[in-house]
Amino acid sequence: xxxxxxxxxxxxxxxxxxxxxxxxxxxxxxxxxxxxxxxxxxxxxxxxxxxxxxxxxxxxxxxxxxxxxxxxxxxxxxxxxxxxxxxxxxxxxxxxxxxxxxxxxxxxxxxxxxxxxxxxxxxxxxxxxxxxxxxxxxxxxxxxxxxxxxxxxxxxxxxxxxxxxxxxxxxxxxxxxxxxxxxxxxxxxxxxxxxxxxxxxxxxxxxxxxxxxxxxxxxxxxxxxxxxxxxxxxxxxxxxxxxxxxxxxxxxxxxxxxxxxxxxxxxxxxxxxxxxxxxxxxxxxxxxxxxxxxxxxxxxxxxxxxxxxxxxxxxxxxxxxxxxxxxxxxxxxxxxxxxxxxxxxxxxxxxxxxxxxxxxxxxxxxxxxxxxxxxxxxxxxxxxxxxxxxxxxxxxxxxxxxxxxxxxxxxxxxxxxxxxxxxxxxxxxxxxxxxxxxxxxxxxxxxxxxxxxxxxxxxxxxxxxxxxxxxxxxxxxxxxxxxxxxxxxxxxxxx
Numbered sequence: 102x103x104x105x106x107x108x109x110x111x112x113x114x115x116x117x118x119x120x121x122x123x124x125x126x127x128x129x130x131x132x133x134x135x136x137x138x139x140x141x142x143x144x145x146x147x148x149x150x151x152x153x154x155x156x157x158x159x160x161x162x163x164x165x166x167x168x169x170x171x172x173x174x175x176x177x178x179x180x181x182x183x184x185x186x187x188x189x190x191x192x193x194x195x196x197x198x199x200x201x202x203x204x205x206x207x208x209x210x211x212x213x214x215x216x217x218x219x220x221x222x223x224x225x226x227x228x229x230x231x232x233x234x235x236x237x238x239x240x241x242x243x244x245x246x247x248x249x250x251x252x253x254x255x256x257x258x259x260x261x262x263x264x265x266x267x268x269x270x271x272x273x274x275x276x277x278x279x280x281x282x283x284x285x286x287x288x289x290x291x292x293x294x295x296x297x298x299x300x301x302x303x304x305x306x307x308x309x310x311x312x313x314x315x316x317x318x319x320x321x322x323x324x325x326x327x328x329x330x331x332x333x334x335x336x337x338x339x340x341x342x343x344x345x346x347x348x349x350x351x352x353x354x355x356x357x358x359x360x361x362x363x364x365x366x367x368x369x370x371x372x373x374x375x376x377x378x379x380x381x382x383x384x385x386x387x388x389x390x391x392x393x394x395x396x397x398x399x400x401x402x403x404x405x406x407x408x409x410x411x412x413x414x415x416x417x418x419x420x421x422x423x424x425x426x427x428x429x430x431x432x433x434x435x436x437x438x439x440x441x442x443x444x445x446x447x448x449x450x451x452x453x454x455x456x457x458x459x460x461x462x463x464x465x466x467x468x469x470x471x472x473x474x475x476x477x478x479x480x481x482x483x484x485x486x487x488x489x490x491x492x493x494x495x496x497x498x499x500x501x502x503x504x505x506x507x508x509x510x511x512x513x514x515x516x517x518x519x520x521x522x523x524x525x526x527x528x529x530x531x532x533x534x535x536x537x538x539x540x541x542x543x544x545x546x547x548x549x550x551x552x553x554x555x556x557x558x559x560x561x562x563x564x565x566x567x568x569x570x571x572x573x574x575x576x577x578x579x580x581x582x583x584x585x586x587x588x589x590x591x592x593x594x595x596x
Contacts, residue, residue, distance in 0.1 A: 105129050105146060108374060109161035114145040114177055116370050116452070118552060138176035143370030143452035143516070143533075145177040157182055160373060160465075162405075164458035177454070184455040186404055186441045189430055194419045197411040199469035201385040208390070208565065210572045211351035212358060212509075213291065216316050220358040221288035222509040222526065222572045224349050225257040226342060228294045228335070229285050231308055232266030232301035235325055239296050242335035250340060254347045255291060256574065258339075261524055261587045267301035268596035278303055279479035280589045282311045283505035285320060289525060291346035292319040294338050299326030318345050351573065357391030359572065360482055362503025362511035362525075363466040364398065366496040368444075369516025370452025371532040373462025376514035376548035379530070381468035382561045383512070383568070388470040388486050395482065395508055396467040397490040397499050399429040400443060404457030405464045409489065414473045421475035425491055432592070443494070447517050466514065478590055482507040497588040500527055504587075510571065518543050522579025524587050526571055529578065530564075545577050 105115035107129050115129050117140045125136045132148055140146045145159065151171045156163040165184045171177065213221040228239040239260040252258055261284060265277040281303075285293045297305045305324050312320070321338045325331040363380055365372060384394040402409060406426045413419035433440045443456045453459050473486035479502070482488060492502035500511050500523040510525055516532040518540040531537040534549035546567055551560055571577060579585065 103129065106374065107148065108159060111158055111161040113147065113149045113151055113158045115148050116374065117142050117144055117146060134174045137172055137174040140176050141452065145370070145452065145454070147171045147173050147175045147177055149173050156185070159458055160461045162457070162461055164404075164461065165455040178452075179449060179454055182454045184404075184441055184457060186456060188440075189427055192407065192410055192423050194413070194416055195411055196413065196419075198471055199412065201389050201468065201470050203389050204386055208356045208569060209353050210356060210359075210569045212354050212572060213288070213349055214352055214354060215288050217314075219288040219507070220354050220509070221291070223256045223289040223574070224291040224346060225259060225289055226252065226255055226292050226339065226346065227258075227284075227290050228260040228296055228339075229281055230260070230262065230266070231281060231295060231297040231303050231305065233262070233264040234267070234298045234301065235296050236260070236262040238325055238331055238335070241332050242294070242296070242339065245332060246336050246339045249336065250343060252343060252347070255343070257580070259524070259585055261585075263587055263589055265589055265591070266303040269302060269593075270596065271593055273591055273593045274302060276479055276592070277589055278308060278311050280501070280505050280587075282308065283479060283481060283507070284524065284587065285312060286315060287504065287507070287525075289509055291349055292342035293321070294335060294342065295320065295322045296331075296335065297322070297324045299324045318342075355391070356387065356569075357485065359387060359510070360393040360395070360506075360508045361387060361568075362500065362506070362508035363394055363396045364496070364500055364503060364511050365401075365463055365466065365514040367447050367515040367517030367519055368451065368453060368459060368462060369448070369532055371549070371552065372453075372514055372516050373465055374532075375551040376516075376530045376532040377462055377465040378557070379548045379551070379560055379564060380466040380512050380514060382557060383468075383564060384466065384487065385468035385470055386561070386565065388468075391485055393482055393485045393488065394467060394470075395476070395488045395490050395503055395506055396464070397492040397503055398463060398494040399425060399491055400494045401456075401460050401463045402426065403430075403441065403443075403460055404455075405460035408464060409467075409472060412470070412472050414471050418472055418475060422472065422489060425475050425489060429491070451516050466512075476506055478502060479505055492590065495588070497521055497523060497586060498590050501587045502590065510568075512568075514548070515544075520579065520582070520584055521586065522577070522584040524585055526577050527579055528568075528571060542578055542582075
C-alpha cells in the first residue's frame, strides 16, 4: 500500500494514508519526493512546488490558495492555505449531464405498504407532541402503555420530544407545523397519537387541517386540557392504534420504493476518498433503479455548487438550485454571520482545511445522477430521482429534515464518529477502519476497506446487501441504544 494517494490527475497535492517521517523518500505514481514536514494521516502534502497565491488543486478542483510559496513535499493545511470563497456569485446555466449505468439486477426488499402507496421500512408506534409543554405527559403515556402491553410484534414505540409549537412566529411557526405534519404522516409509523396541550399557538384544529388526507384509524388526536386524565386517555388510544397495526406484515416491494437521505458529519481527509464516493455509487444505483436519494446540508455545497448546477435537469431546476444556494447565504448575512465559517475544528483535525475542500468531498455523496428537483425545508418528495433539500449542516437538524421530506433511512458518513440517531434509521458509515474498530457501538458499516485494497464494486455489493437488510428490519446501532431524536430548524425570534 502506498503512503499517499493522488485523487485526481490534475491534483497538486496528495493525501497521507500512513505515518511518514521528515526526510523519508516516497513515490506517488511516477513522482519521487522527499517529505519536508510531518504530515498527519488524512492530511495533504504538496507534490509540486506551488507559488504564493496559486491554487491548491484536490479532486481536480481548486480548494483555495496558498499564502506563501510551498515546496514539493511540504505540509498543506490551515497555516498556509486559505479559501477562495467570498460573497455571492453569479451563475450561468451550463448543463453538463452525466450518464449513470442501469443496474444489471434490480433488487427488492420487504417493507410495509401503506394505504397511500408509500412504503415504510419500520412499523413503529409514535406519540408526536404539538408543543413542548406535553413532552412529560407523552413520556408517561408511553411508559404506562409499555407496562401494560408488551408490543413485540411492532418495531418500536417512541415519543419525539421538541421545544416548539408555541411562542413562535412567521417561518418558525410554519416550519414547526410542517415538520410535525411530515412526521405524523411518515411511512415508518404504523400509527401515531398527536398530543396537544390546548392553548398553544399551534392549535390542534390548524394542525389537523395541515395534515390533509390521513388514515383516521392510525392517526389519532388528544388535547390534554380537554380531559381529566390525559395519561389514561392516551394509553387507551395507543392500545386502540396498536390493535390496528400489530397485524401489519412486510411484503415484497421493488427497491424503487426506497427514499434515502445522504448526510455526512465529522468529516475527515478520507471522506471524499472512501465513504462519500461509496454513497455516490449507491445513489446512482438507486436512482437508476427508479428510486430516490436526497442531498442536503446547503452550507456544505458552497464551493461545489456549480457542479450540482451543471447537472440540473432543466433551466427551472437550475434556477431553483441557484435560489437554494443564495437564499442560504442571505440567511447567514441577515444574521450578520460569516457565510464561509467552515470547516469545524474536528474537520480540520481530520485533514480538511477549506470549505471548498469539504464541499467537494461532501457532494460526492450524490454520485453523477441528474438533479430532478429542489425541495424547500419541510417539503415532501414529489419526484423519484436525485433531489436537493434546503437544510443547514447541523447533523440532527439536517437528518431530521431528510426524514421529514419522506426518506425512510439516512446514510451518514463520518470520519470522527458520532452516536446520535434521528427518528428514521440513521446508518453510520466510517471513512476509515480505525474509527470503525474503535467505535463499533457507533459505526454500522466500514468504508475504510477501500483504503486497504477493496474495490468499489466489492464495497458496493457489501453495502447494498446491508442496506437491504436494514430496510427489512435489521437494527442499526442507534436503534439498539434507543438514541432517536428530532430537531426542527429554528430561524427567528421566540416570544
